[in-house]
Amino acid sequence: MGNSSKLRLLSLAIILALPTAAGAATGKTIAASGNGRGAAPCSSCHGADGSGNAAAGYPRLAGLSQAYLVKQLHDFADGRRNNAVMQPMAKALSKQEINSVASYYSKLKSNSADKSKEQAPPALGKQLVLRGDWDKKIPACVQCHGPGARGAGSHFPALAGQYAGYIETQLEAWKSGQRSNDPDGLMKAVAERLSSKQIKAAAAYLQSLPSHLPSHSK
Amino acid sequence: MSDSRHARITNAATILAALVLISTSVNAAEHAATQASTTPASNSAFHPPSEQEIPNNAFGKMVKRGEDLFVNTQQLRGKYVGNGLNCANCHIDRGRLANSAPMWAAWVHYPAYRGKNHMVNTMAERIQGCFRYSENGAPPPANGDVIKALETYFYWLAKGAPVGAKMKGRGYPKLSKAAEKPDFARGKQVFKAHCAICHGDNGHGTKQHGKYVFPPLWGKDSYNWGAGMHRVNTAAAFIHANMPLGKPNSLSEQQAWDVAAYVNSHERPQDPRFKGNVAQTKAKYHKHDCRYGNRVDGVTLGRKSYPNPLAHR
Helix, strand or coil, X not given: CCHHHHHHHHHHHHHHHHHHHHHHXXXXXXXXXXXXXXXXXXXXHHCCCCCCEXXXXXXXXXXXXXXXXXXXXXXXXXXXXXXXXXXXXHHCCCXXXXXXXXXXXXXXXXXXXHHHHCCCCCHHHHHHHHCCEHHHCECCHHHHHCHHHCCECCCECCCCCCCHHHXXXXXXXXXXXXXXXXXXXXXXXXXXXXXXXXXXXXXXXXXXCCCCCCCCCC | XXXXXXXXXXXXXHHXXXXXXXXXXXXXXXXXXXXHHHCHHHCCCCCCCCHHHCCCCHHHHXXXXXXXXXXXXXXXXXXXXXXXXXXXHCCHHHHCCCCCCCHHHHHCCCCEEECXXXXXXXXXXXXXXXXXXXXXXXXXXXXXXXXHHHHHHHHHHCCCCCCCCCCCCCCCCCCCCCCCCCCHHHHHHHHHHHCHHHHCCCCCCEEECCEEEECCCCCCCCCCCCCHHHCHHHHHHHHHXXXXXXXXXXXXXXXXXXXXXXXCCCCXXXXXXXXXXXXXXXXXXXXXXXXXXXXXXXXXXXXXXXXXXXXXX
């Protein structure tokens, strides 16, 4: 093999290696400092450890599956999911950047779950999350969102340890038609049947659940 | 207390009672109206007792054990269970839901004659059949712990149900005859659009931490060729009333027929009554609406069926 072809092979290897190496760095960089083209640092709202901000209504991202995060960012970017804050930022991210920032957050573990353990979770919430309300044709949340509500497959996000306020907002958004990006209307069909009282109770119970097991581990 | 005051209080109490009566009957009428407008078929009169009512004694313990076996039948994997299914996967809400073959409706109907084996079956024998076919396993002994616990649970669920009465909500509500012959290709489209997200593109289910969250519809971990669910009409009825999860009765009847035919045109564990010849097994045991022994997509179903892992028992 000639020197020039060796060189070509070498540069090819570097080029092939680049996207992954740079990708990993990019995810972290975007989270910490944005991408410089319209996407603000994610951590300024979603927290340095990805555990979000309960008071402001910024959801926890740490430990959500990569596939779910990627889908949400594309849904924001394409207008399938409405949100004035997130839409412009998601639009400013390239496909590659979406993949890497999603990968970054999916691997983070945040410790915020224990904070919310102080209050005793309501019995109604527990009943709904673990058993459902079949008189109203509502399956148990864990039947889709996985055991412990820690997520199932790539389409059903973890809810354990997510902020109650955020969960309530999303469910009310489905009821009103404001959020409609769920596959085959699966979440809408459930949300529609939930009363506001049930939403509050389920959200409080879900927030109290530990989220430390990553949702995507097999 | 003076008499007149007493009378006033009694009057007030009567009025109050009347008001309560009126408001409850209005509520009941409203309730009936909403149920009737959404799902006439699931308007079942019987309600099993709630879980909180399980007594805190030795009997209650046995009820709970039966419930636990029904929901997490996988604890018997390798012993009496040979696939990845739990009883509650096909008898939804822990065997409580009307139109999902609920156990309270079944309990009051046994012993019963069954065409499947041409004899009167006790409940114990009926349950053994479920282990053999739906769970692709081996029957637990009729006088053993497992059957005792399951029977105790069913008996408790049926508290107050009249013995031998026709219970509304029993079984899966039959569909009318398919307008068009159930079709594999159309069924595949329905499957992709409404089922694959949970049951997987290949129908093999979705696992989380080694356990099925969404159970397999075919393949080695699903029900076998002798189970009730392998019949196209039974599966179509179950699917229409219960699937997609959370969206019952959302498919058209034709869609339910098509997707049932598609699901039941894939290989699964062998019929336990198979003696080495698919055509003979088909002729003897499959004179009903099913695809066993048929050629679908160039293969004869039943030829490459999976063995029962507990067949030696």
